[in-house]
């Protein structure tokens with residue numbers, strides 16, 4: 206298994222897996238990301254763990270799957286994230302994330318990632334009865350307002366056997382790549398330096414911008430160059 210603290214040459218993608226019927230195919234996203242030159246680590250929700258082949262995923266990524274917080278003083282099992290893909294994203298996790306609830310490690314990472322300027326894509330997979338709940342529309346609006354990129358898979362009919370064949374795992378990478386600098390996008394999580402006056406902003410691997418709380422800490426740890434701002438803030442979840 207890869208040593209998590211080893212110098213990391215490739216950008217690192219966190220794949221957050223929720224408890225959905227399609228989660229068992231997450232290996233497809235891992236393969237596609239690795240082929241696109243990402244290193245990948247998986248964070249599963251506690252419920253999501255039951256839907257995936259943990260041994261196969263750990264063998265594929267070379268990293269332990271994270272699902273619970275580490276003990277104080279333990280080393281961080283994964284390198285810091287350069288981007289995050291939530292796939293599949295459940296109704297439950299989408300609504301809790303938008304509300305700022307942080308009662309799973311996955312949610313803790315997602316809630317902090319916004320403030321750290323880490324680009325995030327979420328591919329919801331849920332049925333139309335769940336999607337009809339007014340909270341869901343509001344949650345998506347809030348997440349979009351935070352710069353989260355949202356996948357296009359339409360909700361399937363309840364109790365009609367899902368729509369796994371319509372769920373495009375590669376869409377996570379397509380949306381992320383379009384948002385990164387040098388690809389015509391606006392940069393990480395849609396931020397530009399001008400959008401964030403007074404906020405720590407660092408530029409690192411592949412000219413990627415890390416903005417927000419913790420940017421200076423990441424800059425120091427990973428050879429990023431600081432552009433503006435200051436004030437270290439501890440990054441506990443990541």
Ligand SMILES: Cc1cc2nc3c(=O)[nH]c(=O)nc-3n(C[C@H](O)[C@H](O)[C@H](O)COP(=O)(O)O)c2cc1C
Pocket residue numbers: 222223224225226227250251252253294295296297298299309330331332335
């Ligand atoms: C077999 C099965 C399939 C499920 N599929 C979905 C799904 O596709 N989307 C969804 O939002 N919830 C689905 N659920 C419900 C979630 O697993 C449940 O809401 C869970 O609490 C989500 O936890 P998490 O968001 O922490 O991963 C499914 C449940 C079961 C038992």
